[in-house]
Amino acid sequence: MTNGFELHQGRLPLLVSMPHPGTQLTPEIARALTARAQRLEDTDWHIPLLYQPIRELGASVLSARYSRYVVDLNRPADDKPLYSTATTGLFPGTFFDGEPLFEAGKAPDDTTKATILHNIWQPYHQALAQELARLRDTFGYVLLWDAHSIKSVVPRLFEGKLPDLNFGTADGASCAPELSRALLDCCDAFSHYSKVLNGRFKGGYITRHYGAPQQNIHAVQLEVAQCCYMDEMSFAFSEEKSEHFRALLSALINTALAWCDQNLSR
Template sequence: MDNVLSFSRGRVPLLISMPHPGTRLTPAVEAGLVDEARELADTDWHIPRLYDFAVEMGASVLAAQYSRYVVDLNRPSDDKPLYATATTGLYPDTLFDGRPLYREGMTPSKEERARYLAEVWTPYHRTLSEELARMKAEFGYALLWDAHSIRSLIPHLFEGRLPDFNLGTNAGASCAPELAERLQAVCAGVSNYSHVLNGRFKGGHITRHYGQPEQDVHAVQLELAQCNYMDESAPFGYREDLAGPTREVIRQLLQAFIDWGRERYGR
């Protein structure tokens, strides 16, 4: 399997991880999907476009090319559940709304899925781990921003409408508390957007595994409600009128992240 990820190295100790914008499918996955799944509704649509300014800010950017329907890069390799509530696993078998992802008898084989783990999941996490290690070696610390988006209304996963900006720090374990406070302050300063810290989305495997503030690696997940930058129904069009203001808030959050690191570590 080729072209499983895209990666660009930056000049500041901030890595932006994008595990779910991919739309590529393997033959086995594509052949087995139910018709309702073929529009790939559970994709984190347009995230690389939404964050394209981050390269100018000096951030490193890592983005997946394969769909989460192939293998979910934000789940642990042993597929242990991350949430006690409804969720999807390393190899999703259901859509976010709870409907089956595959036609009966058409789920990829264990051997096929083992290949996805080796050839899609592993290269992504190897790149992520190596880049964080490089940043620590060069700067003495590393900052990780895990960039996600999701439909604002999914009753199967959460009640009511999701807040606009959902910050996750693994209940405070993945970054310094003063950093979380700094990011919350940015969100609080924008009156036309709602936000929450460690609400329904506290951070997935990437935030939980790599966020080690005691080792000077600070990780934060942003789960963004998609109504703030795109149409939430097919064909899932990008809305520049919505995305422009939202991008500015994300820019402020990333700049606050970078500034905090420089203040904390002096470089």
């Protein structure tokens, strides 16, 4: 089993976590998936590419290599549900639309799940915690930005079309409310993108577990509607769409870093 993540250590008090762009499969999972599931359609497509300018700016970036169909790194190890509405768990058994991922009788057994938890889930979270600690020790504070994307229309998960920008702060528990307001205010200059704070997506395990404003760790999840930067049918990255969206993304990150510098510096 190969290393389940890539960690790039940057020079800013910023860690961008990417738990869902991976497309690798373990042999056991690959053999068990349905033909439809082999397309990995629920991937957070192209997130590392979309955030490449943020990495070049100096951010630390932690990016998963394995598919969420192997294990969902944004769920707790005990698989306690994070939402009362429809969702998927630590070891997903269905697509977002509720159809089975695995051929009948071929879903991973408990032994396989335990191996995956030990070899993929735990190392990712160890790396995340260690990088957060390094950055906070260096700067006195750190911004954790949990980067996600999803199809803009998924009837089982939400009604209608999802807003373009879905900020999650665990209902205000994972970062200072003033930081949330600064991010929303930043979006006003990009009014063609719709936005919401703590709507359908309030932040998953990573945001909720690691966000600790009282310890100068401020965590924000951004769930982006994939129509903002790619073709949702073919999964193809769109340079034209992404050019416009990256301008907003850079503005958001710079706004967050400026707020942290002004309010959290030693």
